[in-house]
Amino acid sequence: MYRYSDFDDAFVRERVAQFRAQVERRIDGGLTEDEFKPLRLMNGLYLQLHAYMLRVAIPYGTLNSGQMRQLAMIAERWDKGYGHFTTRQNIQFNWPRLADTPDILDALADVEMHAIQTSGNTIRNVTADHFAGAAADEIADPRPVAELIRQWSTDHPEFQFLPRKFKIAVTGSPNDRAVTRAHDIGLRMIRNEAGEAGFEVIVGGGLGRTPMIGKVIREFLPRTDLLPYLEAIVSVYNALGRRDNKYKARIKITVAESGLDEFRSRVDARFRQLRSHFRGADQAMLERIERAFAPPAFRSAPLGRYEIVQRTDPAFRSWTDTNLAPHKAEGYAIVTVSLKAHGATPGDATSGQMRVLADLAERFGHDELRISHEQNVILPHVHKSDLPEVHSILGEHGLATANVGLISDIIACPGMDYCALATARSIPIAQEIAQRFDELKLEHGIGELKIKISGCINACGHHHVGHIGILGLDRAGVENYQVTLGGDGTESAAIGERAGPGFPAEEIVPAIERLVHAYLDLRNGRQESFLQTYRRLGIGPFKAALYPERVDANAA
Amino acid sequence: MTILVTDSGFHTEERAWDFRSPDQLPVGQTGLAVELASDADPTTLSDHLQTIDLIRVNFPEFADGRGFTIARVLRLMGYSGRIRASGHVIADQYAMARRAGFDEVEIDDEIAARQPEEQWLRRANWKSHDYQALLRA
Numbered sequence: 001m002y003r004y005s006d007f008d009d010a011f012v013r014e015r016v017a018q019f020r021a022q023v024e025r026r027i028d029g030g031l032t033e034d035e036f037k038p039l040r041l042m043n044g045l046y047l048q049l050h051a052y053m054l055r056v057a058i059p060y061g062t063l064n065s066g067q068m069r070q071l072a073m074i075a076e077r078w079d080k081g082y083g084h085f086t087t088r089q090n091i092q093f094n095w096p097r098l099a100d101t102p103d104i105l106d107a108l109a110d111v112e113m114h115a116i117q118t119s120g121n122t123i124r125n126v127t128a129d130h131f132a133g134a135a136a137d138e139i140a141d142p143r144p145v146a147e148l149i150r151q152w153s154t155d156h157p158e159f160q161f162l163p164r165k166f167k168i169a170v171t172g173s174p175n176d177r178a179v180t181r182a183h184d185i186g187l188r189m190i191r192n193e194a195g196e197a198g199f200e201v202i203v204g205g206g207l208g209r210t211p212m213i214g215k216v217i218r219e220f221l222p223r224t225d226l227l228p229y230l231e232a233i234v235s236v237y238n239a240l241g242r243r244d245n246k247y248k249a250r251i252k253i254t255v256a257e258s259g260l261d262e263f264r265s266r267v268d269a270r271f272r273q274l275r276s277h278f279r280g281a282d283q284a285m286l287e288r289i290e291r292a293f294a295p296p297a298f299r300s301a302p303l304g305r306y307e308i309v310q311r312t313d314p315a316f317r318s319w320t321d322t323n324l325a326p327h328k329a330e331g332y333a334i335v336t337v338s339l340k341a342h343g344a345t346p347g348d349a350t351s352g353q354m355r356v357l358a359d360l361a362e363r364f365g366h367d368e369l370r371i372s373h374e375q376n377v378i379l380p381h382v383h384k385s386d387l388p389e390v391h392s393i394l395g396e397h398g399l400a401t402a403n404v405g406l407i408s409d410i411i412a413c414p415g416m417d418y419c420a421l422a423t424a425r426s427i428p429i430a431q432e433i434a435q436r437f438d439e440l441k442l443e444h445g446i447g448e449l450k451i452k453i454s455g456c457i458n459a460c461g462h463h464h465v466g467h468i469g470i471l472g473l474d475r476a477g478v479e480n481y482q483v484t485l486g487g488d489g490t491e492s493a494a495i496g497e498r499a500g501p502g503f504p505a506e507e508i509v510p511a512i513e514r515l516v517h518a519y520l521d522l523r524n525g526r527q528e529s530f531l532q533t534y535r536r537l538g539i540g541p542f543k544a545a546l547y548p549e550r551v552d553a554n555a556a
Numbered sequence: 557m558t559i560l561v562t563d564s565g566f567h568t569e570e571r572a573w574d575f576r577s578p579d580q581l582p583v584g585q586t587g588l589a590v591e592l593a594s595d596a597d598p599t600t601l602s603d604h605l606q607t608i609d610l611i612r613v614n615f616p617e618f619a620d621g622r623g624f625t626i627a628r629v630l631r632l633m634g635y636s637g638r639i640r641a642s643g644h645v646i647a648d649q650y651a652m653a654r655r656a657g658f659d660e661v662e663i664d665d666e667i668a669a670r671q672p673e674e675q676w677l678r679r680a681n682w683k684s685h686d687y688q689a690l691l692r693a
Contacts (some may be wrong), residue, residue, distance in 0.1 A: 080638070150688065157651070157656045161624070162623025239626075239629075243622075273629075277692050
C-alpha cells in the first residue's frame with residue numbers, strides 16, 4: 001500500500017492547521033457563514049439536517065488495519081459510536097461538533113488520512129475498483145494511477161472553484177466495478193494493439209437529475225499523457241461550464257451543449273499547450289507509487305478445512321456462494337463483508353465492527369481492507385484455508401450476512417433521516433425490502449438483483465443504474481417513490497427506465513414484491529438474471545405487474 | 557480605496573492605470589492595461605501580449621473560479637507581464653491565485669477590514685506544500 005511521503009504528511013498537517021484557524025475565524029466572526037462554507041466544504045464538513053457531518057476520504061477505497069482502528073476511535077470519541085460508508089468510498093461521521101473537527105482531522109492525519117476535497121465544487125475523492133490488486137480478471141491495478149490523480153488534484157490551484165463537483169473513477173478490469181461510465185471522467189486501463197498501456201477516457205457521465213452515460217472522448221490515451229490530458233479536460237470545463245444554474249453546471253451538460261466533437265477539439269488544443277509542462281516528474285512519481293502497491297507475499301498452502309466445511313455447514317456454503325469473488329492468486333479469495341444485515345442501515349458500521357474488521361485484515365488479510373461503492377467492506381486477500389475461521393468471527397459480530405449481490409444488498413443514500421437535501425426517507429425503505437424478502441426466504445432463489453434507492457433527485461443512491469431503482473420524492477408533503485427498471489452500472493451501462501407513477505411509502509414494498517414475482521414467473525430458469533430477463537422482454541410485463549389495476553381497468 | 561495584496565502584504569496602487577477592454581486596444585501603443593471579465597476568452601489577447609503591462613481579471617464572487625483558468629491560460633500563452641485578480645477574492649484563495657499565475661490581488665476596504673493583512677500574509681508561503689511543483693517538472 002502507498003505510505004505518505006514527508007511531503008504528503010507536511011501537506012496534510014498544514015491543511016489541518018489552516019482549517020483550525022478558519023474554524024476560529026468563523027467562531028469569532030472574521031469569516032461570514034457564506035465565506036466559511038466553501039472552506040469547510042473543502043475539508044469535508046457539511047451542515048446537515050440535525051448537525052455537522054464530516055466526510056472522510058478513503059482514497060480508491062483502500063485502508064489498512066491501523067486506519068480502520070482510527071476510524072473506530074474517532075466514531076467513539078467524537079461521534080455516536082458508528083460511521084457510515086458511502087457510495088463514493090468515503091466514511092461519514094454524522095454527529096461531530098464544529099469545535100472538535102480540527103482535532104478529528106489531526107487524528108486522521110496521524111494515520112495518513114484526510115477529509116480534503118470530499119465536498120465542494122472541486123475534484124472529489126478519486127474512486128477505483130474495490131477489488132483492485134486482487135481480482136482475477138484485472139489487467140492492471142488502478143490504485144497507483146488513482147493515487148497519482150489524488151496528488152495532482154489535491155489543492156490544484158486552478159480547480160478549487162469549479163462550476164460544480166467533479167468525480168473521477170478508475171478501473172483496471174474489463175468488468176467495470178467502478179461505475180466509470182457514470183462519472184465526470186471515467187478511466188479504463190487498456191492496452192492498444194501494440195501492447196502499450198494506456199486509458200480509454202470517458203467524459204460526461206453522471207446521475208443526478210439529468211442522468212447520462214459517459215462518452216468516449218479518447219479511445220486510447222498513452223499512459224504518460226494522463227495528467228496533462230485530465231488537466232486539459234477540467235480546465236476547458238472550468239472556463240466553459242455553466243455558472244448560471246447549478247442544475248446545469250456539471251460537465252455532462254457542458255459536453256452535451258457544446259457537442260462532443262467541439263468539446264474534444266478544445267481539450268486537444270489545451271492539451272497541446274500543457275503537454276510540455278509535464279516532463280517526467282509525474283511518471284517518476286507514478287513509478288514510486290507503483291512500487292508501493294507491489295502485491296503482498298501470497299502464500300502457497302493447502303486449502304485445509306475449507307472444502308470440508310463448505311460441504312458440511314450450509315451457512316458457510318451459502319456465504320461462500322454469495323460473498324466471495326475470484327482472486328488472482330492460487331488458493332486465495334476476495335471476501336466481501338456485507339454491511340447490509342437484514343433490517344440494518346446500509347453502509348453503517350459500529351466502532352466494534354470496525355475493530356473486528358481491522359483485526360481480521362491484520363490476522364488473515366495481509367493488512368488490507370477496501371470500501372466498495374456498494375457500501376460493503378472487503379478483505380481483498382484471504383487464503384481459503386482461513387475462510388471458516390473468518391466466517392465464524394464475522395458471524396459473532398453480525399457481519400456474516402450472505403447476501404452480496406442479492407436483493408437485500410441495497411445501496412441507499414442517507415435520505416431524510418440525515419440529509420438536508422432529501423425529499424424522502426431511503427434507509428427505512430431499504431430495511432423493509434431486506435426484511436420482507438428475508439421473511440419470504442426468496443432472495444437466494446431470486447439471484448443477482450441490484451436495488452438502489454435515492455431519497456431525492458440528486459441520486460446519491462445511484463437509483464438510475466439499479467436493476468430496480470427507487471427514487472423518493474415529495475409530492476405535496478407526502479413521500480412518493482418512483483420505480484425505474486433496467487439500469488446497469490457496469491461496462492454495459494444503462495440508465496433505468498421510469499416505470500410509471502410513484503407509490504406511497506406503504507405501497508412501495510408490495511410493489512417491489514409484485515415486480516420480483518413477475519420476474520420469477522418470466523425468467524428462463526435460474527440462469528437468467530433479472531436484468532437479462534428485463535432486456536429480453538422489455539418493460540411491458542414488469543409494468544403490468546407494478547400496476548395491475550390499470551391492466552384490469554383496460555380489460556373492463 | 558483599493559488595496560493591493562502581494563507576498564509582502566498590503567500596498568496602495570502606485571500609479572493610475574487606464575484599463576481598457578480587450579476589444580478596444582489601441583494599435584501601436586505599449587504599456588497597456590487590460591480588464592478581463594470572468595467570462596472573457598484570454599486567447600483574444602494573443603496578438604497583443606507584447607504591448608500589455610497589466611491584465612486585471614475580475615472575480616464577481618469568490619466562488620466563481622474562472623479567473624484561475626484565465627490566469628493559467630495567459631501564462632501558457634507566454635504572457636509574462638503582471639496579472640492581477642480583483643473583486644471578491646478572499647485570503648484563503650491567495651495561494652491558489654499565486655500558483656495559478658497571478659502576481660497580486662486587488663481588494664476593497666470591506667474585505668480588507670474583515671480579512672486583515674496578517675491573514676493574507678499567512679498564505680504568502682504559497683510555494684510550499686504544492687503538489688503541482690512535485691509533478692510538473
